Amino acid sequence: MKIRTIKYIVKEGFLNTYRNKLMSLASVSIVTATLLIFGIFFAIILNLNYNIKAFQEQPELEAFCYTELNDEEINQVKEMLMNNDKIESVQMVTRKEAFEKLKEMLDNREEMLEGYSENIMPVSFIINIKDTSRTPELVEEIKGIFGIESVRYSQRVIDIMNRINSWVKWISTAFVALLTGISVFIISNTIRLTVFARRKEINIMKYIGATDWFIRWPFVVEGVIIGIAGAVLAFILLCYGYSSIESNFHSDVTRLSINFISIAALRDIASKVFGLLLLIGSSVGCLGSMISVRKHLRV
Numbered sequence: 001m002k003i004r005t006i007k008y009i010v011k012e013g014f015l016n017t018y019r020n021k022l023m024s025l026a027s028v029s030i031v032t033a034t035l036l037i038f039g040i041f042f043a044i045i046l047n048l049n050y051n052i053k054a055f056q057e058q059p060e061l062e063a064f065c066y067t068e069l070n071d072e073e074i075n076q077v078k079e080m081l082m083n084n085d086k087i088e089s090v091q092m093v094t095r096k097e098a099f100e101k102l103k104e105m106l107d108n109r110e111e112m113l114e115g116y117s118e119n120i121m122p123v124s125f126i127i128n129i130k131d132t133s134r135t136p137e138l139v140e141e142i143k144g145i146f147g148i149e150s151v152r153y154s155q156r157v158i159d160i161m162n163r164i165n166s167w168v169k170w171i172s173t174a175f176v177a178l179l180t181g182i183s184v185f186i187i188s189n190t191i192r193l194t195v196f197a198r199r200k201e202i203n204i205m206k207y208i209g210a211t212d213w214f215i216r217w218p219f220v221v222e223g224v225i226i227g228i229a230g231a232v233l234a235f236i237l238l239c240y241g242y243s244s245i246e247s248n249f250h251s252d253v254t255r256l257s258i259n260f261i262s263i264a265a266l267r268d269i270a271s272k273v274f275g276l277l278l279l280i281g282s283s284v285g286c287l288g289s290m291i292s293v294r295k296h297l298r299v
Contacts (some may be wrong), residue, residue: 004098007070009137009214009217009218010221011216011219012218013218013219013221013222013224013225014221014222014225016218016219016221016222017222017225017226023186023189024222024226025067025185027226027230027288028226028229028230028233029230030179030182030230031226031227031229031230031231031233031234031281031284031285032229032230032233032237033113033179033234034176034179034180034182034230034234034284035231035234035277035280035281036234036237036238037172037175037176037179038172038175038176038179038234038277038280039234039235039238039273039276039277040238041168041169041171041172041175041176042272042273042276043238043242043269043273044168045168045169045172046264046269046272046273047263047264047269048164048168050262050263050268051262060150061126061127061129061135061138061142061151061152061153062124062125062126062127062151062154063081063124063125063127063142063145063148063150063151063152064122064123064124064148064149064150064151065077065122065123065125065147065148065149066147066148066149067119067120067121067122069123069147073146073147074092074123074147076146076147077125077145077146077147077148078090078092078125079126079127081142081145084138084141084142085130086129086130086131086134086137086138086141087128087138088128088129088130089127089128090125090126090127090128091125091126091127092123092124092126092185093123093125093126094123095118095119095121095122095123096118098118098121098122098123099118099120099121101116102121109187114146119298122149127142130256131264135153139151139153143280154246162165164274166175176280180280180284180289184284184287184288184291185288186288189292194207207299216289216290219260219289219292220286220289220290222285223285223286223287223288223289223290223292224282224286224289225285225286226285226288227280227281227282227284227285227286227288228278228281228282228285229276229281230281230284230285231277231278231281231282232278234277234281235274235277235278238273238277239266239270242266243266245263246263246265246266248287264275266276
């Protein structure tokens, strides 16, 4: 295809969009709404995967001792854990280390700990397991050790989040399928009006030997323009909302504890979200144009 032809096609695509301002605006609005909803679900899925990955990188188990245990009793607990053949390694977290971690989690609110010392914190043991399939069995054994108050088991959280992730994917797919159908319908009608308004010009072009694709391409470009515009607007709105949530998210739930949920930074997911929205938006626009031209370009 010649450069002059490409310039003509692109120019006509933009002119068609401008000539049908109201319908184009309606189409862009529908595409924006569709992609915004999809973007929200996609951001949720990315954050679920982000948290699942974070949980998976944490130790399999963390066992907490009673705060009143003395050093001798703590050493006995450690020895029993190290002698267990299901355990790969054991790392002790002292009261001082736990207290420092708590201060980090509270960030600029250390005044809440005024008057308290490291003695309020329990000694804990970070435990790596040889065979994760035997984790439930090991958890019960650890709970039975004298001096162990509780065991935190991150795999349970991972399983729950995986199930939530699956449901979110199904729900988002259903919403996007519905709204995509609406978007394609609106865009198709926009292109149909353009085809109808230019029917005489198209007849003349056919008579002088213009091919069907030469006539169709400007309408395809118009649909892609509408789709890209909707994707960009949806991305801007999504970034604004996500930035507000991220900035207000409490710092004490973004650290290492497996009881807390973290939120992925916008800069880490922005490129993925924008790329996907752009791909879907342009595809929907192109599909709507193709359907309209195929059905209504009768010259």
